[in-house]
Amino acid sequence: xxxxxxxxxxxxxxxxxxxxxxxxxxxxxxxxxxxxxxxxxxxxxxxxxxxxxxxxxxxxxxxxxxxxxxxxxxxxxxxxxxxxxxxxxxxxxxxxxxxxxxxxxxxxxxxxxxxxxxxxxxxxxxxxxxxxxxxxxxxxxxxxxxxxxxxxxxxxxxxxxxxxxxxxxxxxxxxxxxxxxxxxxxxxxxxxxxxxxxxxxxxxxxxxxxxxxxxxxxxxxxxxxxxxxxxxxxxxxxxxxxxxxxxxxxxxxxxxxxxxxxxxxxxxxxxxxxxxxxxxxxxxxxxxxxxxxxxxxxxxx
Numbered sequence: 001x002x003x004x005x006x007x008x009x010x011x012x013x014x015x016x017x018x019x020x021x022x023x024x025x026x027x028x029x030x031x032x033x034x035x036x037x038x039x040x041x042x043x044x045x046x047x048x049x050x051x052x053x054x055x056x057x058x059x060x061x062x063x064x065x066x067x068x069x070x071x072x073x074x075x076x077x078x079x080x081x082x083x084x085x086x087x088x089x090x091x092x093x094x095x096x097x098x099x100x101x102x103x104x105x106x107x108x109x110x111x112x113x114x115x116x117x118x119x120x121x122x123x124x125x126x127x128x129x130x131x132x133x134x135x136x137x138x139x140x141x142x143x144x145x146x147x148x149x150x151x152x153x154x155x156x157x158x159x160x161x162x163x164x165x166x167x168x169x170x171x172x173x174x175x176x177x178x179x180x181x182x183x184x185x186x187x188x189x190x191x192x193x194x195x196x197x198x199x200x201x202x203x204x205x206x207x208x209x210x211x212x213x214x215x216x217x218x219x220x221x222x223x224x225x226x227x228x229x230x231x232x233x234x235x236x237x238x239x240x241x242x243x244x245x246x247x248x249x250x251x252x253x254x255x256x257x258x259x260x261x262x263x264x265x266x267x268x269x270x271x272x273x274x275x276x277x278x279x280x281x282x283x284x285x286x287x288x289x290x291x292x293x294x295x296x297x298x299x300x301x
Contacts, residue, residue, distance in 0.1 A: 114219025181207025
């Protein structure tokens, strides 16, 4: 019988970490849950370590500093070393009953599948963006940054968005170019061939990198719509929005340079790069204005 180990990288996730871990422990398919902590300061790991005393399937690893997602996840993978399948799950994800079994069924019925992802839902039950997507190539990113996807109805092959959550759900598992790193089930044999997460990414885009490498090694990536996971997006990043945005935009530039610099004209990559950093600038401006308003309101009262 196949076994599955789940790896959660925690950074100040608070009470939702406990919910995520318990949703995994409730599944008979999970043989081990490994929580790797990146030097949290919110005491969320104290509760995990207390839970581990009574839960032999739970392992806790503490890093003495924030090593980033990719490196921490690789530490969790190394600590397992035996499972047929590995689940990388964000600490703000709650797995529905039966979801992991449906992901496993898909992968075991299609031996060339190296990775599978669920239907990601917002807390209000709507589908979350990013759970199923095309690879954000420089051209597709150019389309998105400059709002040209409005022409996709007339020219779908040229102006389609890389986010696919607005499309109708398929009736069953469907091959995708990429899924979200918030919940990824991977086959160990495939991972051994492809390699671990690229630790050059600190936060964000390491999932897209992995998807690219899986597909380039001829492993399929499947989206399983009847496997459901609720993602309370942003729990770990809400207190450091600019820090997170910096690493997200930096990760995108690394991703483009790694996979597309020899496939696209330099001028297009320059324009896309300009758009990426322009977007980062608007993020800083937005949060700066928000912080100023909060400060003024606090000072007034």
